[in-house]
Every structure is written in C-alpha cells, then in structure tokens.
Amino acid sequence: MKIYGLPFSSFTMRVALAARIKGHDLPIETPPGGGLQSPEFQAASPSGRIPLLEEEDGWRLSESGAIVDYLDETLDGPPLYPATPRDRARAREMIAIAETELGPGLRHFALQCMFRAYDCPAKLAYGRDQVALALGALERVGLGDTRWAIGETPGAVDCALIPMMVFCDMFTTHFDAGPLLEAHPKAQAYWNGARADPLGAHAAEVMGRFVPIVMARRAAA
Numbered sequence: 451m452k453i454y455g456l457p458f459s460s461f462t463m464r465v466a467l468a469a470r471i472k473g474h475d476l477p478i479e480t481p482p483g484g485g486l487q488s489p490e491f492q493a494a495s496p497s498g499r500i501p502l503l504e505e506e507d508g509w510r511l512s513e514s515g516a517i518v519d520y521l522d523e524t525l526d527g528p529p530l531y532p533a534t535p536r537d538r539a540r541a542r543e544m545i546a547i548a549e550t551e552l553g554p555g556l557r558h559f560a561l562q563c564m565f566r567a568y569d570c571p572a573k574l575a576y577g578r579d580q581v582a583l584a585l586g587a588l589e590r591v592g593l594g595d596t597r598w599a600i601g602e603t604p605g606a607v608d609c610a611l612i613p614m615m616v617f618c619d620m621f622t623t624h625f626d627a628g629p630l631l632e633a634h635p636k637a638q639a640y641w642n643g644a645r646a647d648p649l650g651a652h653a654a655e656v657m658g659r660f661v662p663i664v665m666a667r668r669a670a671a
C-alpha cells in the first residue's frame with residue numbers, strides 16, 4: 451500500500467499520522483506523472499486531490515477521513531477510535547467540526563495569507579469567525595480536557611486536528627494572519643501538549659518546511 455501525496459499537504463499529513471500512530475511508516479509518493487496536474491493523477495484521483503491511497507492490486511481510495519478509517523481497519527496497531535460508543539460518537543463529532551468548520555475557515559487564510567490567491571477582507575473575516583466558532587465548539591465538547599483529543603492516547607481526531615493546529619501556528623507566525631489560537635486557551639493547551647510529543651513535532655517540522663518554499667516563491671514573483 452502507498453499514498454500519493456505531498457509532505458507539506460495537511461491532508462496527506464492526516465493519513466501519515468494515522469499510520470504512525472498505528473506503528474507504520476507509510477510511503478508517501480509524489481503523484482504519478484510528477485504532480486497533481488498530471489493526466490495520470492487526474493485520471494486516478496476522483497477529485498484530482500491528494501491524498502490518494504493505492505493498494506498493490508491497484509485499488510484506490512481518496513478522501514483523508516476515509517483513508518484514516520481504512521488504515522485503522524487494515525493495519526496492525528492500536529485502534530484510532532476510543533472503546534465506548536459515546537467516546538466514538540464524540541470522536542466523530544470532533545472530526546466533523548474540524549472538517550466542516552475549522553478546515554474551511556483555515557482555507558481562507560491559506561488562500562489569502564499564504565498563497566495570496568486573492569485579497570478579500572470579507573472572506574478572511576468570515577474565515578476568522580469560522581475558525582473561532584470551530585475552536586470554541588471543540589473546547590465545549592472537551593478539547594484540552596485530556597492529554598489527547600479524546601483520552602490519554604492519540605487517535606483519529608488528533609490526525610485531523612494536528613495538521614490544522616500546525617496551520618494555525620504557521621499562519622499566525624509567518625503569514626500575518628493575526629492570532630488564531632490565542633483566545634482559545636483549551637485548544638492552545640491541547641496543541642502545546644501535542645506539539646511537545648514526537649507525533650505533533652513531526653507534523654510541525656515536516657509541514658514547516660513549506661514556509662521557506664512559499665517565501666522563496668514570493669521573492670521570485
């Protein structure tokens with residue numbers, strides 16, 4: 451099994467973290483044809499996006515959340531979801547908040563502050579509100595109350611949240627996004643704990659390698 455992705459991609463990191471928690475170092479390969487826009491990759495990936503999992507027999511799966519759950523069911527290692535129905539439901543609730551609120555909110559910062567794709571203050575303000583709503587909601591359902599998102603061991607929620615927390619830090623520190631986590635002490639406490647762990651530190655280090663690349667592209671433009 452391998453993953454087509456790019457190391458700086460938050461969604462690729464999500465599935466790489468899932469494999470790491472389960473004790474596997476999943477190979478991440480550049481999309482076939484050399485990049486996302488290649489005809490080979492566009493033909494292989496239903497949305498044309500990374501990550502894309504490919505099994506040895508050619509079976510493929512897209513969407514980072516679906517891939518995380520597939521890895522959980524097919525790889526040896528600790529389960530990525532908690533043991534009780536209520537904790538599993540909580541995990542899915544937190545993942546839904548991350549996927550439908552936090553990620554889309556951060557996307558505005560990625561497009562405007564990092565990639566400078568366009569300049570629309572109203573969209574950025576909406577993104578900021580969406581990030582604040584998401585972090586507030588995550589805190590209300592328990593983020594920051596325990597060592598990891600749910601309990602004392604990392605799991606599927608952490609795979610979703612860690613790359614987004616890396617982005618929050620990155621956008622604030624390097625891309626003039628202003629404070630994103632500051633008003634959310636429990637979310638900040640969660641991230642402080644996660645990034646002090648090799649799992650979070652690895653994500654921050656790998657995704658952080660993208661900052662000088664973006665800066666160099668800006669300088670060259």
Ligand SMILES: N[C@@H](CCC(=O)N[C@@H](CS)C(=O)NCC(=O)O)C(=O)O
Nearest residue numbers: 459460461498499500501513514515
């Ligand atoms: N919902 C998808 C989102 C994947 C996604 O947005 N991937 C980005 C890279 S982080 C991508 O492929 N962007 C390229 C494009 O949209 O053309 C998932 O969870 O896997």
